[in-house]
Amino acid sequence: MRLAAFSDFGLRVMMRLADNPDAMLTTGEIAKEFNISYHHLTKVVQDLVRGGFLQTKHGAGGGISLARSPQSVTLGEVVRYLEQRHALVECFRQDGGDCRLMPKCRLKSRLHKAREAFFASLDTSTIADCAYPGDHPEISR
DSSP, X not given: OOXXXXXXXXXXXXXXXXXXXXXXXXXXXXXXXXXXXXXXXXXXXXXXXXXXXEEEEOSXXXXXXXXXXXXXXXXXXXXXXXXXTSXXXXXXXXXXXXXXXXXXXXXXXXHHHHHHHHHHHHTTOBTGGGOOOOOOTTOOO
């Protein structure tokens, strides 16, 4: 399975914030730390806020932080949310896609089982289990 870059970046943000759940970091700080486009990361952060994974605080001392404890958020929950717009194969699209193999396809059910096994495995770990240590002196406020 291959995750979209959007999901990869979302997981990085969550793992970085899980290292110190009480801290507020800015999107710019995280973008610099991981060498990710600030504008792209802003879209990822906004999506995670809409999904209830992150919260924002505006103004001096503001930034982003986890909306829930890192122990209560599974990797599977985050990946399911971020990947919902990215179908594994054409026939998994919400509109059914344009697969000419249907209804005789023998692959779809097998891929569905593989995807569910993938998510089941991710459900066994939390963001806290994968916290990324923030020992990065180049980031300072």
